[in-house]
Amino acid sequence: MEKVDIKSFNLEQLTEYVKNLGLKAFNAKQIYIWLHQKNVTSFDDMTNISKQARELLSEKCTITKLEIAQKQVSVDGTIKYLYRLPDGNCIETVLMRYEHGNSICVSSQVGCRMGCKFCASTQGGKIRDLATSEILSQLYTTEQDTGDRVSNIVLMGIGEPLDNFDNVIRFIKIITSPDGKNISQRNISLSTCGVVPKIYELAKLKLGITLSISLHATTNEARKRTMPITNAYSLEELMKACREYTKQTGRRISFEYAMIKGENDTQEDAIRLSKLLSGFINHVNLIPINPVDGSPFSQSDARIIKEFQNKLAKLNVNATIRRRLGQDISAACGQLRNEHR
Ligand code: SAH
Numbered sequence: 001m002e003k004v005d006i007k008s009f010n011l012e013q014l015t016e017y018v019k020n021l022g023l024k025a026f027n028a029k030q031i032y033i034w035l036h037q038k039n040v041t042s043f044d045d046m047t048n049i050s051k052q053a054r055e056l057l058s059e060k061c062t063i064t065k066l067e068i069a070q071k072q073v074s075v076d077g078t079i080k081y082l083y084r085l086p087d088g089n090c091i092e093t094v095l096m097r098y099e100h101g102n103s104i105c106v107s108s109q110v111g112c113r114m115g116c117k118f119c120a121s122t123q124g125g126k127i128r129d130l131a132t133s134e135i136l137s138q139l140y141t142t143e144q145d146t147g148d149r150v151s152n153i154v155l156m157g158i159g160e161p162l163d164n165f166d167n168v169i170r171f172i173k174i175i176t177s178p179d180g181k182n183i184s185q186r187n188i189s190l191s192t193c194g195v196v197p198k199i200y201e202l203a204k205l206k207l208g209i210t211l212s213i214s215l216h217a218t219t220n221e222a223r224k225r226t227m228p229i230t231n232a233y234s235l236e237e238l239m240k241a242c243r244e245y246t247k248q249t250g251r252r253i254s255f256e257y258a259m260i261k262g263e264n265d266t267q268e269d270a271i272r273l274s275k276l277l278s279g280f281i282n283h284v285n286l287i288p289i290n291p292v293d294g295s296p297f298s299q300s301d302a303r304i305i306k307e308f309q310n311k312l313a314k315l316n317v318n319a320t321i322r323r324r325l326g327q328d329i330s331a332a333c334g335q336l337r338n339e340h341r
Contacts, residue, residue, distance in 0.1 A: 006061040007035050007133035008167075010174055021060065023053050029179060031057070036180035039140040041065050062086075064133035066141045070336065078326030081142060082336045085110070085134055089127055090337050091158055093138040094326065101151035106138045108168055109159025114193050115228040116214075118260060120292045120334030121158040124341060129164040135171040139181070153183060156191040156212070158334050162198035172209065185209050191256065196233040199241040203248040211245055212254040213238070215284075217264050218272035226263065226297075239276055246280065255284045257319075259300040259308065270308050274315035282317040292335065 009017060015028035030048055034040040041063050043054040069090055070082035077097040082090050091107040112119070113126035138157075143150055153175065155161040161168045172188060174180050185208035192199065193214045202211070217223035223230040233241075242253050255277060259265050277284065286309060288299040300308070305321060312319045 003062040004060055005064060005131055005133050006031070006057070007064045007136060008131050008170070010170055011177065011179065021056060023056075027053060033179050035063065036136070036140075036174055036177070039144050064131065064137050066134070066137045068141070068145065069340065071145075072326075072329035072336070074326040074329045076326065078329065079142075079146065080326060080329050080336060081138075081145075082340055083138060083141065085130075090340050091130065091134075091138070092334065092336050093142055093157060095142050095146065095148075095150070096326070098152075102148050103152035103154060104139055104142055104150045105154045105157050106135055107157035107159050108135060108155055108161040108164050112159050113163065114160045116193060116216075117226045118216075118258065118289055118292060118295050118297045120295075120338055123292075123294065123334070123338060126159075126163075129167060130159070132167045132170045132174065135167065136174060139175065150181075151183065152187045152189075154189045154191065154212075156189070158337065160193060160195065161190050162192045162195040162202065165198055165201065169205065172207065189254065193227055193229050194233055194238040194241075195229065196237050196241045199238075199245055203241075203245040206249050208249075208251065210251060210254055211242075211249075212256055213242060214256045214258070215273075215276070216256070216258045216260075218269045218276060222264055226260065235276065243279065252281045252283075255280075256287060257284050258287045258289045259305050260289050260297045261300045261304075263297065265300040265304050265308055267307070267311050270311035271315065274312060274317045277317055284312070284317060284319045285322050286319050287322040290335075293338065 011032050014032055015025050018028040019025055027049060034046045043058045046054060066083040068081060069084040072080045079095040081093045083093055084090050089110045091110055094105040096103045109129050110127035111124050112122040115122050139150055175183050176185050189210040189212050191212040191214060216227060220230055220234050223235060246253060286305060288305060289297055291298055309319045
């Protein structure tokens with residue numbers, strides 16, 4: 001019989017499960033703390049649980065563990081991990097060090113089916129969703145490997161988080177729970193290419209997280225060329241969903257704009273971008289695109305990016321050019337996994 005993935009349960013589910021096994025409800029909280037606060041990967045280490053209960057648990061359940069398949073350390077302190085999942089598939093996780101603390105970028109799927117033309121993660125399509133435990137373990141294993149605490153989480157690694165909605169939401173709930181890592185929802189960002197119905201669904205949950213939208217174009221025509229999701233949901237529908245999200249949650253949205261040479265970097269684009277963003281707190285991150293093997297796109301010249309930023313400033317849109325960490329290690333997300341594949 002397949003073993004139960006115990007790390008994917010929230011406290012409520014774990015309590016239910018543990019009671020069904022004939023154990024006490026309070027055991028659930030003890031186990032939860034071992035798993036989610038103390039990063040324990042063996043039932044034997046759960047020393048306040050009876051030996052008998054531990055034996056029963058190891059017979060029935062498995063504790064998801066990740067193996068470090070590869071690790072690259074940048075001169076700026078950024079660490080990129082290629083983690084091997086229990087089924088042999090690999091994903092990437094990046095630890096970034098800032099003055100305000102450590103931030104981790106986690107993957108939500110093995111591969112991705114969104115098909116953005118400039119993105120390495122989507123090249124082999126989607127293999128499968130990650131289990132909640134596999135998203136959590138990226139953080140736990142990284143903390144254990146470095147001995148450092150992580151205070152910020154960005155769901156911007158491989159995969160489309162809103163395409164693995166339930167597991168991603170459970171991940172957020174567990175990681176922010178007082179008996180888990182107790183990370184503040186304010187310190188979590190979720191990035192999406194714009195899966196419109198799921199943005200409405202997310203809005204209803206009224207989480208305190210930051211939603212980040214990968215915009216990357218200012219007309220439907222141009223966006224369809226680089227981001228196939230636009231065939232399903234137009235820019236107008238996307239911006240409407242964003243307005244609803246802000247209204248429901250009271251949270252500001254962060255917009256990402258990858259600068260692609262000759263594709264989306266004209267002064268007219270800057271004007272259209274300012275119009276798209278009107279009504280929002282006008283702030284956008286300009287990201288010089290990372291070159292990806294097998295992709296025809298390259299980044300806009302530094303001068304063009306600066307002019308784009310200046311134009312936006314004149315239109316009262318505050319834009320920052322993304323500081324790039326880990327330049328010397330495998331550039332864009334998904335690259336390391338592709339090399340491995
Ligand atoms: N699927 C989600 C999150 C993963 S991608 C999303 O689309 O938002 C995280 C961010 O990296 C997105 O903004 C994505 O568009 C961007 N990105 C993908 N490939 C890139 C590349 N080659 N250079 C720069 N940014 C890239």
